[in-house]
Structure formats: C-alpha cells, structure tokens
Amino acid sequence: MILTRPLRGLFLGCVAGAAFGLAAVPPSGLSHLVQSVPVETGLGDPGLPYAKDEWVAMIRSARQSLDFGEFYVTNRPHSALEPVLAELEKAGARGVKIRFLLSAKMLGQDPASVARLKAIPGAEVRSFDLTGVSGGILHAKYFLVDGREAYFGSQNLDWRALEEIHELGVRTTDPRLVTPLKEIFGVDWRFAETHKVPDLPKPGIPSTARPDAELVASPPFLTPGDIRPSLGTLVELLGQARQRIRVQLLTYSPVAGQDRFWPVLDNALRAAAVRGVKVQLLVSDWVLGGRALPHLKSLTLIPNLEVRIASIPEASEGHIPFARTVHSKYLVVDDAVLWVGTSNWEEGYFLDSRNVEALFRDPVLATQGAAIFDRLWGSRFAFPLDPGKTYEKRKVD
Template sequence: MIRRSMFPLFLGATLLGAPLVAQSAAPVTQLVQSIPAETDLADPALPFAKDAWVDMIRKAVVSIDAAEFYVTNRPGSALEPVLAELEKAGARGVKVRFLLSAKMLENDPISVARLRRIPGAQVHSFDLADVSKGILHAKYFLVDEKEAFIGSQNFDWRALEHIHELGVRTAEPVILSRLARLFAIDWAFAADGKLPVFPGLPGMSAHSQVELVASPPFLTPKDIRPSIDALVDLIGQARQSIRVQLLTYSPIAGQDGFWPVLDNALRAAAVRGVKVRLMVSDWVLGSRALPHLKALRLIPNLEVKVVSVPEAKEGHIPFARTIHSKYLVVDDTHLALGTSNWEESYFSGSRNVELIFRDSPLAAQATRIHDRLWDSRYAFVLDPAKVYEKRKVD
C-alpha cells in the first residue's frame, strides 16, 4: 500500500474549526455524515452525504460504477437530487453501471426502473443465493475511477435524512484501484454467476497506512485481506481504548451456532486493561444477541450502550430513526470504517468492504463523533438485569 510520513486529509475544517487547505498533489479524504433529522448529532466539521453525493456525480465525466444493497426513494426526499444528477450524467454520456442485491430488487421497483432508464445505463443484480446465501451488502460508488464514496449509507432516502451514518469520500489511489478491481469481479459474477479463480499473490502488509479490506474471501483477491482478519488485528493492537459503533452485534451464527471471533477479541482487550466502549442501536433489544451483549457488560473495562433515536415528527418511518454507522477506533489513532455489521454472515458470505486508516487524523475525528453520541441523551447504558421491550423497526 501507499506509505507516507503523514496521511493527507481535507475536511474543510480542522478539528478546531479552522480552515485546512489541501495540498495540490495530495489525495483528498474526508469523513461524511448523515444525521437523523430533528436531532442535535451533526458534527459541524463534517459535510453531509446528500451534498457529497450530488457533488461527486455532478463532476463525473467518464464513468460511475456503483455497488449498492438496494435503492429506495421518496418523492421530494434528499435522494431525489442524487437520482436527478445520475440521469443528467447518463444524458451527457457518462457510462453508468449499477450493481444491486438481487434480494432487494422488489424493495422499490419504481426506483430500480428509473435507474434502468438512465441513458446508456446498465443495471445488474448480484445474487449469492446459490453460493453462500449471502447478499451484496457493500455500499459504494466510484466516479471516473478518480474518487470514491464508501460508507454505511445505503442508496436510500432514509439514510440521508433519518439515520446516523458515517462514510468516507476519498481520492486515495490505493483505495480506488482495489475498489475498481472488486467492482470488476462482482460485475463479472453478476453477469455469468461464475466464481472467480484468484492466483496466489503476496499478501498485503498489515502495517500499511491506508488499506482496503473486503468480504467474503471467496470473492476477494488474495492480496486484499479479509475484513475479519483486519478488524481482529486492529483490536489486538489496542493499548488504551477501543470505540465501536454498529447497528447490530452478535456472536450467534445461523440458527444455533456460536461465532466468538470478535467477541473474544473485545473481551481479551478489556482483560488486558483496554477501555472498550461498544455502542449499538436499539434494534438489538429483543434480539437473540441481547443476552450476549448483557454478558459483555459484566466484564471490567467493557461498557455497552444502546442508542434509541426518537420517532420523527411525521410519525413512524420504517427501518429508520436509528444508528447505522459501522466503525472501530483504536487508541484514537487507527480507524476501520465500512459496511459490515458485526455478525458472522457479513464476513463469511456477503460482499462488504472496509477501509483501514492508521495513524490518521480521521481516527481522532471518529472518536469525537463516537463520544458525541455516547454522551448524548439518545444513548443509555445496557442494564444486564433489565427486561427490554423490542423496538418497532418495520
């Protein structure tokens, strides 16, 4: 991977709010947020995904390659300008290719049809049902192979307006090249259903300052590390603190299996004195994973909080008003951010991608985002002795 004495960063503002000018030759990388409306969780230093997406697509000249779990729009929503920019891009000759999870095509057939009507656009469905029963769960797009967006945001109006999300907009060459390779692999698989055969290549150094990792192993070239290996490695390196924010966390695999890989890593870190803070959404209340989360609370140095975002003023919005960001911060210096919930199937059978930034200012900024939510009125300590009511999700 690329090695530099300092990882270049442009956030539009420093952590103290002062302007930061990007060097002309330096790749641009920034964290990008989505925040539930009617909350005070927005970070003033971060741009919003709804604005970043429009800006990126508007600048497209040659190509837009997108891999998304699904697409869902609502007239007048924040996703409408994004779709309009995609239509304009196709009209001016930009080659648009969209991969969508086969299991979610009926989620919003009107919007899928709209994508298919973009001039020159190609839309393929990605189906792992006969291979691993997994899904295309990654959420990213490439513009001209010069810029990419990767994050927890689905191509969904709710992800831009009513969910806590975190992504990365980047021009890092190492990320772009590897993401383009993964898209090519998945595009070919979507077309013919044949699993690729990868030659044995040297593994990438776990100490690279910027790294893209991916799941599942059977769809990933050998020189791209499996996401689970990278996450366990980072947790194992922690000496002072670990912060994790997720939609869901579970060591349960399938109907009755147990998958303790990440659970063991967090427990081991806490036992050696690392202060661990795990924050999950209230979607876990009433789930089979809840007893395991309660058990974590009994370990010294390991805290668990649940976040509950109030309903919007307009009333209940299905599959919204929650935290959906998926990231890990180690010692305030290393950041892993991506598209996987921390459950076995996301790493073994589904397509997901994560980005690793070591010794990066992004990590300190993600720490601030985590702490802002951790200390907010929306987060509460999980009580091992309390019986919780299941949250209405759909």
C-alpha cells in the same frame, strides 16, 4: 441478519498476520469523513460535510463513468435522494457510462426506483446474487467516479440514509483505496453476469508493512488475493489495541445460524478488556429483544467493557419504517486508527456477503471518528445496557 455459510473452509483471514504499530502518521489529505444524521436530533458534526451534498457533487463531476455497488435503492418524492437520482439522469444524458450492481434479494424494495435507474440513458443494471453460493448478499454501499474517486460507507442508496439515520462514510481519491475498490467492482460485475465464482489470484507472501490507508473486503472467496479479508484484519487490529476501543454498529451478535456460537470478534473484545483496554460498544436499539441481547448483557459484566444502546425517537412526522436508528459501522483504536465500513459485526457479513471496509492509520481521521462517537455516546440518545433489565423489542418496520 445471520446468513448460512457452506463455504466455511474458504476463510482466508489474516489473524496470524504480522503485527503493526499504531504510531502517529501524517494524514494523507486524500480522504475525508462524510456524515448523515437523523433530522431533529442535533447530532451532526459542524465540521463534516453531509452525504446528500457530497454525492451530488461527485456525480456532477463525472465525465466518463460511474460505477455503483449498492444493497438496494429506494426513494420517496421530495426527499434528499431525489437530487442524487436527478444528477445521475443528467450524467447519463451527457454520455457518462453508468453501471449499477444491486443485491438480488432487495430488488423488490422499490421497483419504481430500480426502473428509473434502468431508464437512464446508457445505464446498465445487474443483479448480484449469492443465493446458490454462500447465501450471502451484496451488502456493500459504494460508488466510483471516473475510476479516480470513490465513496463508501454505511449509507445505502436510500432517502432515509440521508435524512433519518445516523451514518458515516468516506470520500476519497487515495489510489490505495480507489484502485482495489475498482478491482472489487470488476470482479462483482463479472460475477453478476456469469453467476460463477471466478478463479481469483491467491494471496502472496504476507507483508510486515501496513500502509496508512488500506481497503479490505469480504467475503474471502470473492476477494482478490492482493486485498486482505476484513475479518482477519479486524481481529488483528483489535489485538493491537493498548488503550481504548470505540465501536459503533447497527447490530452485534456472536450467534450464528440458528443455534451456533461464533466467538471470533466477541473473544477479541473480551481479550482487549482483560488486558486493560477501555472498550466502549455502542449499538442500536434494534438489538433489544433479539437473540444477541443476552450476550451483550454478559459483556457488561467484564471490567473495562461498557455497552450502551442508541435509541433515536420517532420523527415529528410519525413512524418511518426502517429508520430513526444508528446504522454507522466504524471503529476507533487508541485515537490513532479509524476503521470505516459496511459490515455489522456478525459472521455472515464477513464470510458470506460482499462488504468493503477501510483502515486509516491516521490520527486526524481517528480523532474525528472519536468525536462522532463521543457525541452520541454522551447524548440523551444513548443509555447503558442493564444486564438485569427486561427490554421491549423496538418497532422497526
């Protein structure tokens, strides 16, 4: 999705920020990865829990509050999301305060499920609308439990995200992640009520220190100054890679608007390959037939840079719209740093829309992320992109 951006001058990126080392640090033990994989693929990591189970457990533990920032909600009978929604109803019945932010542009996806959320005792649902501001959307997917624990990642509040899509998220009690996420929710909750961009604290003097767990966010104009903007942080991280970069995404595109080239991340990947870093880019077959395909093909011509396409076959039940794909959005650098987020790598996600990402300078989590990547990269579901081949567009809807 390419989004308009009249607020171009508000980019507060940190590209010129101080460099940080990728030295090994002890894992905090406060965060762990959570997966979803399409059924009938065998792509699950036996050492990682599944979102459908973690979500139920987290909601069940709530005693005071549940705060959700979600792109949309959609369910079907007897799906893996049904126990999650049922647990939310139980939480409301026992007096837990529940607040939902949903993207205004996606409210029509499943009106019955939206109505179900609104019917939960004590629940409040607000619509998040950036149409008149940047043209962006609420694309983040996260929730907070009692202000002490958080979940964020690529899974939408969608039954398909729990059963039929390759996804990656994080469950955490780390205050370095939970506290800024609470701050972001507070900003967005007020914005959804007032429809006015708040006057947020400006960035302070950049610190040369980089914590081993850090939450970053977009868009810059709606992100408090004590939280670094995602784009500048991501470019900085790619610039520090010395050995290997693994990237897995739904979509990747340096094309912005109707006809404009947006080279920020494209340049960072090319520069890494030129300096000898092994770059592996894995994207879903949703890019086939799209405007970015020629650019992706051009990347394959660069030494040290390989692009593969992940293609998940239809389920035995038949075609499921907007499913059977790779939707994870993460990056592993030098087997030492893991980036997990909600943004596809396109301009609008970083400069127009609300997304949240986490950066872990933790070799244990990075190794787990690398294992997830390598399992799919080397599977029968991934193939090298051939720059000389013509591809048919994948049926999505």
